[in-house]
Amino acid sequence: DGGITQSPKYLFRKEGQNVTLSCEQNLNHDAMYWYRQDPGQGLRLIYYSQIVNDFQKGDIAEGYSVSREKKESFPLTVTSAQKNPTAFYLCASSLELDDGGGADTQYFGPGTRLTVL
Amino acid sequence: GQNIDQPTEMTATEGAIVQINCTYQTSGFNGLFWYQQHAGEAPTFLSYNVLDGLEEKGRFSSFLSRSKGYSYLLLKELQMKDSASYLCAVRYSGAGSYQLTFGKGTKLSVIP
Numbered sequence: 001d002g003g004i005t006q007s008p009k010y011l012f013r014k015e016g017q018n019v020t021l022s023c024e025q026n027l028n029h030d031a032m033y034w035y036r037q038d039p040g041q042g043l044r045l046i047y048y049s050q051i052v053n054d055f056q057k058g059d060i061a062e063g064y065s066v067s068r069e070k071k072e073s074f075p076l077t078v079t080s081a082q083k084n085p086t087a088f089y090l091c092a093s094s095l096e097l098d099d100g101g102g103a104d105t106q107y108f109g110p111g112t113r114l115t116v117l
Numbered sequence: 118g119q120n121i122d123q124p125t126e127m128t129a130t131e132g133a134i135v136q137i138n139c140t141y142q143t144s145g146f147n148g149l150f151w152y153q154q155h156a157g158e159a160p161t162f163l164s165y166n167v168l169d170g171l172e173e174k175g176r177f178s179s180f181l182s183r184s185k186g187y188s189y190l191l192l193k194e195l196q197m198k199d200s201a202s203y204l205c206a207v208r209y210s211g212a213g214s215y216q217l218t219f220g221k222g223t224k225l226s227v228i229p
Contacts, residue, residue: 035219040221041221042121042204042218042219042220042221042222043160043204043206043219044219045216045217090159090160102148102165102167104148104208104217105150105162105165106150106162106217107162108152108159108160108161109159110158110159111158111159113157
């Protein structure tokens with residue numbers, strides 16, 4: 001079964017702690033993305049990666065870090081510098097980053113709900 | 118950022134037809150996506166439009182007018198399971214960077 005997995009589904013963290021969210025895909029997609037979703041707001045892009053060992057900041061990268069050491073994996077670390085980390089985090093992947101024919105259609109993982117206590 | 122406007126909430130009756138509108142800024146437009154998101158779950162891809170016209174996929178259709186900066190998602194023969202949020206997302210191109218901007222979503226409630 002091809003797809004995107006995220007773990008854990010629910011995560012609780014104390015203030016001041018860093019936490020890493022996992023994202024793995026076996027779709028052989030080149031591009032991967034991290035979004036956060038807050039109630040009443042659209043998805044906001046945190047980071048994206050077009051290829052291994054390369055990634056770019058999105059609209060709200062402050063307080064987050066990522067790595068892309070393998071094509072299949074794109075973990076997100078929420079650092080203690082992130083002022084308001086409680087949110088629903090979604091990872092996505094696409095065949096390519098930017099393609100007018102729709103090959104950049106993004107497919108989402110099940111999400112991780114992070115709560116900071 | 119680019120604004121994507123969708124109605125916040127809509128209610129429709131089982132078996133009926135509903136149209137969910139999306140308007141966006143046209144400058145740099147390079148494609149539009151519709152996603153369905155059930156509460157607490159991930160968005161799932163519904164449709165993609167880059168040229169003007171109607172794309173039909175079973176009970177769901179999506180329309181695009183690039184000159185007007187307007188799209189709609191049409192859901193026919195509504196079922197209770199169609200109760201979800203529907204997200205409009207626009208791809209903008211420019212300056213070598215990638216940007217997909219999501220609207221806030223339209224929460225659709227289907228009632229018996």
